[in-house]
Amino acid sequence: MKKILVVTSRAPFSYRYAPGGDVRIYNVGGVATALSTMLKGTGGTWVCWGDGKNDMAHQEETTDGYKIARVFLNKTEKFGFYNSYSNRVLWPLFHYFRNNIHFDSTAFKYYYIANEKFAKKIKENITPDTIIWVHDYQLMMIPSILRTMDISNYIIFSWHIPWISPEFFSILPEAKFLAQSISKSNLVTFHTRLYEKNFFNTLEYHEIKVKNRLKTLAIPLGIDKNFFHLSKTMAIKPKKEKASIIFSIDRLDYTKGLLQRVKAIEKILSYRKDLIGKLVYLMNVTPSRTGIPEYDEIKEQLEMEVGRVNGLYSTTSWVPIIYIYRKISQKYLVSLYARSDIALITPLMDGLNLVSKEFVATTDKGVLILSKFAGAAEYMDGALIVNPNNINELASAIVRAMEMDGEEKMSRLKRMKKDVYVKNSNWWYKRILTTAERQWHVSGE
Numbered sequence: 001m002k003k004i005l006v007v008t009s010r011a012p013f014s015y016r017y018a019p020g021g022d023v024r025i026y027n028v029g030g031v032a033t034a035l036s037t038m039l040k041g042t043g044g045t046w047v048c049w050g051d052g053k054n055d056m057a058h059q060e061e062t063t064d065g066y067k068i069a070r071v072f073l074n075k076t077e078k079f080g081f082y083n084s085y086s087n088r089v090l091w092p093l094f095h096y097f098r099n100n101i102h103f104d105s106t107a108f109k110y111y112y113i114a115n116e117k118f119a120k121k122i123k124e125n126i127t128p129d130t131i132i133w134v135h136d137y138q139l140m141m142i143p144s145i146l147r148t149m150d151i152s153n154y155i156i157f158s159w160h161i162p163w164i165s166p167e168f169f170s171i172l173p174e175a176k177f178l179a180q181s182i183s184k185s186n187l188v189t190f191h192t193r194l195y196e197k198n199f200f201n202t203l204e205y206h207e208i209k210v211k212n213r214l215k216t217l218a219i220p221l222g223i224d225k226n227f228f229h230l231s232k233t234m235a236i237k238p239k240k241e242k243a244s245i246i247f248s249i250d251r252l253d254y255t256k257g258l259l260q261r262v263k264a265i266e267k268i269l270s271y272r273k274d275l276i277g278k279l280v281y282l283m284n285v286t287p288s289r290t291g292i293p294e295y296d297e298i299k300e301q302l303e304m305e306v307g308r309v310n311g312l313y314s315t316t317s318w319v320p321i322i323y324i325y326r327k328i329s330q331k332y333l334v335s336l337y338a339r340s341d342i343a344l345i346t347p348l349m350d351g352l353n354l355v356s357k358e359f360v361a362t363t364d365k366g367v368l369i370l371s372k373f374a375g376a377a378e379y380m381d382g383a384l385i386v387n388p389n390n391i392n393e394l395a396s397a398i399v400r401a402m403e404m405d406g407e408e409k410m411s412r413l414k415r416m417k418k419d420v421y422v423k424n425s426n427w428w429y430k431r432i433l434t435t436a437e438r439q440w441h442v443s444g445e
Helices: 030-042 073-091 105-126 143-146 175-182 193-205 258-271 291-311 330-339 354-362 389-401 406-422 425-443
Strands: 001-009 015-017 025-026 044-049 060-064 066-071 130-137 155-160 186-191 215-218 244-251 278-285 321-325 342-345 367-371 385-386
Touching: 001 030, 001 105, 030 044, 030 066, 030 425, 044 105, 066 105, 066 278, 073 105, 073 425, 105 143, 130 143, 130 193, 143 155, 143 175, 155 425, 175 193, 175 330, 186 193, 193 215, 215 425, 244 258, 244 330, 258 278, 258 291, 258 389, 291 321, 330 354, 342 354, 342 389, 354 367, 367 389, 367 406, 385 389
Parallel strands: 001 044, 001 130, 044 066, 130 155, 155 186, 186 215, 244 278, 244 342, 278 321, 342 367, 367 385
Antiparallel strands: 015 025, 060 066
16 A cells, blocks of 8 residues: 555644643544544554644654644634635635625635645655645645645545535635646545536636546545444433434534524424423534634524523423533433434535434434435435425424334434445545555556
């Protein structure tokens, strides 16, 4: 196997100062988990942003058989690269939130500078036979910068959010520049066939000519099947609840459809009085991008709506929505998956959504309600697929899930579990690397 160098904006873990010595804070996201597992087996290097409070004291280190090389940004670069261009331009753009885009040419300058710093760190850590594997929208300029450095290594670029239609993408002033850069990769991966198709249409729309070496692959990221598995929850003995437990967990984000879910619960309680006291919605929201105005605003709106609905329908012994705004442990998360009757996964737009897969892998009784706009909907054929913008449809799906008989539940779960277990995180990275090595061998690069 070729040497592997992974590039992500976030590190597998960061450092926080503590009196007894620096403490590691691990990134538990699906991509980070998959890449950590891969590098523990293959060895290699992980180039990432050192944004932890005490990461500067750990610029380079070796852990679990692979090297970590951190890139550092000053406050101005961080604000332009991360807060402005990544989060207030690219993120809303690639989720079709036109009114949330704050076009900023100055921010793009710092985005480019940050990508250039990553590219220089990559150059310091490769040999001619190293496969460079770049991840996601924060690092779109890296392939182009590397090619201008006369680096001809094989480049994989994995895109983890939706790739939008070429017409919508074209509203971005730097659109052609960014798409052209990604096209300089050898292999570009997406989570769905739609995103792959939109990418090719974008290249055609902007008249970007690519060499024959460019290959794409639609392949969904999987989960760690050994961690999220029913057998892991056997020690957790769920109580027999009088009420159906509806569960969700999301980062605080305007793309997640949080307000629509609260309105759907209100809709149910307004027309099905017999269900008052018969359901509880556990709404877990993880703090995210605090200090960015759009996120502060959605938090305020959400908490007002939750309070309003609870005020209308709560009794002295029952509350319809239990709202939790904090990070929860992985152990607690798995216990919630096992205990819940329904997972309400209804983003307005989402590149994939691994929570849906984690729930399916863990539950032995649950029903998955999934947005048609989540990438996972292409693969989860046992879910109840909904349009989260249609509050009546969302409410009806919740009631249907509550009233679904056991035989139908098991039939739907069985179909999804097979796909989730087979197409796991190991399957994902192994197939991508196999494709890359086969293409490299055939092309003679």
